[in-house]
Amino acid sequence: MSRGLEPTDRVAADPSGWVERHGDYLYRFAAAAVRHRQAAEDLVQETLLAAWRGRTGFVGEASERTWLTAILKRKVVDWLRRRVRERLRTAAQEQDGFVTALFTRRGEWKAPPGRWGRGDPVEPDEREEFWTVLHDCLGKLPPRLHDAFVLRYLDEAAGEEVCRELGLTPSNLWVMLHRARLRMWWCLSRNWFGEEPQSGETVP
Amino acid sequence: MICRTAVELICRSADAPLSAGARVGLGVHTLFCSPCRRFQRQVRRLDAACGAAAREAPSGRETLSAAARERIVAALRDL
Numbered sequence: 001m002s003r004g005l006e007p008t009d010r011v012a013a014d015p016s017g018w019v020e021r022h023g024d025y026l027y028r029f030a031a032a033a034v035r036h037r038q039a040a041e042d043l044v045q046e047t048l049l050a051a052w053r054g055r056t057g058f059v060g061e062a063s064e065r066t067w068l069t070a071i072l073k074r075k076v077v078d079w080l081r082r083r084v085r086e087r088l089r090t091a092a093q094e095q096d097g098f099v100t101a102l103f104t105r106r107g108e109w110k111a112p113p114g115r116w117g118r119g120d121p122v123e124p125d126e127r128e129e130f131w132t133v134l135h136d137c138l139g140k141l142p143p144r145l146h147d148a149f150v151l152r153y154l155d156e157a158a159g160e161e162v163c164r165e166l167g168l169t170p171s172n173l174w175v176m177l178h179r180a181r182l183r184m185w186w187c188l189s190r191n192w193f194g195e196e197p198q199s200g201e202t203v204p
Numbered sequence: 205m206i207c208r209t210a211v212e213l214i215c216r217s218a219d220a221p222l223s224a225g226a227r228v229g230l231g232v233h234t235l236f237c238s239p240c241r242r243f244q245r246q247v248r249r250l251d252a253a254c255g256a257a258a259r260e261a262p263s264g265r266e267t268l269s270a271a272a273r274e275r276i277v278a279a280l281r282d283l
Binding site: 015016018019023024025026027028029031032037041044045048049052053069102103106107108109112113115116120128130131132134135138149150152153154174177178181182184185188189193 | 206255
């Protein structure tokens with residue numbers, strides 16, 4: 001998956017070359033997750049400093065970029081955990097207008113899910129376009145939902161373990177993930193997979 | 205089971221295993237409810253796509269600011 005450039009068996013002698021080769025990539029990775037320019041830049045800096053100090057740990061099985069991205073990912077996860085812990089301390093709102101609008105009062109679909117006529121993207125151009133759409137959809141998530149959802153996919157520790165670490169009740173986290181996932185499903189249904197739910201009902 | 209509950213369980217099952225009771229309840233519901241069955245398939249694809257997206261930076265034109273670049277290069281030199 002990685003677009004690492006050179007599978008290398010040695011670390012570049014000059015760490016400032018990393019900034020040239022990987023700085024923008026690492027920045028985009030961090031910025032997409034934390035959605036905060038300054039924080040993303042700081043995370044890239046911490047990553048490169050930590051990588052340089054720990055360069056003997058680089059065994060050359062991965063590309064330089066894959067290795068750096070793995071270090072950055074751990075830092076992003078820590079950063080997101082802190083923010084999710086702060087943000088989710090206050091309980092979720094009782095109702096989420098987006099979710100309630102999908103169902104009738106009796107709990108049936110107002111508009112059943114439409115067919116996803118389009119297959120998963122295969123061609124490079126199409127994949128590129130798909131990732132753009134997906135990241136746009138992520139970008140539209142409200143902040144609390146975004147953080148929880150992104151953390152869910154970055155963090156290897158899934159589910160209840162995450163809750164323990166964050167000091168949350170599982171239900172609070174489930175609620176956030178559920179709301180985020182429904183928005184992502186809706187957004188990708190509309191903007192990529194092709195068909196909106198089957199009737200003309202509108203959802204806010 | 206109503207669809208709203210089934211949808212909650214489908215979403216949750218993307219993050220953690222369901223209890224045996226919930227799994228059976230959901231199985232019975234989706235056996236008879238094609239919209240929820242379709243939703244379940246779509247959530248699986250969504251889940252796979254999000255997992256893959258998390259492993260890579262988005263493409264785009266965003267770059268480190270010149271100031272940040274300088275700061276980082278300077279910090280690396282100081283090591």
